Amino acid sequence: MSTAIVGTAVVIAQCVLALAICAACWRLLKGPRAQDRVLALDSLYLSAMLLLVTFGIRSGETLYFEAALVIGLLSFVATAALAKFLMRGEVIE
Amino acid sequence: MTSFETLPVWAAVLVAVLLVGGALTTLLGTIGLIRFPTFYQRVHAPTLGTSFGAAFVLVASMLVFSLMEARPVLHELLILAFVTITTPVTLMLLARAALYRDRAEGQELPGWADDANAGKPIVPPLED
Secondary structure: OHHHHHHHHHHHHHHHHHHHHHHHHHHHHHOOOHHHHHHHHHHHHHHHHHHHHHHHHHHOOOHHHHHHHHHHHHHHHHHHHHHHHHHHOOOOO | OOOOOOOOHHHHHHHHHHHHHHHHHHHHHHHHHHHOOOHHHHOOOOHHHHHHHHHHHHHHHHHHHHHHHOOOOOOHHHHHHHHHHHHHHHHHHHHHHHHHHHHHOOOOOOOOOOOOOOOOOOOOOOOO
């Protein structure tokens, strides 16, 4: 019973998060300006991180948690560096 | 897929609601990313996912692992704290960069030509 409930919910959540990734990809491809693409990349990172957490629940392994943590860290560094680049034209001054 | 039969039914229902709710909140944020017309409106939408979306999914994960292993598993708090702290910082950096780019190109800024600024030049001076 519990397996059926949690299993169905995980599959639904994964499909919804995949749709969220598609929406972020649409904005990433369409633009129209660089800051829109950076914002879309940031929300793409977030949706991928949550997708990995749901994979972790489904498989029962904590390995996915570490991958999600690394993606969260990379998301911060990438967005901060890209914003700095848009502001100044270079990342490290 | 692992078996969740050691999970009580109330916890399974709670986890299911949290998972689907968190995923739907994240989807709502990215739909806002598509639908809002200007960048300064779009920058608000994905924060739905970074606040409530992430919180719901990570709390569901914490519940499942804590009840399955019969001990508190709180790793996910690390991700939650990190995402909650860093998102405002990065999005403020991004919004400032966008504002700088718009000013440098002389574009009309949202809200600038509304009421108090009638008669002033459209492009406000660069502060620094």
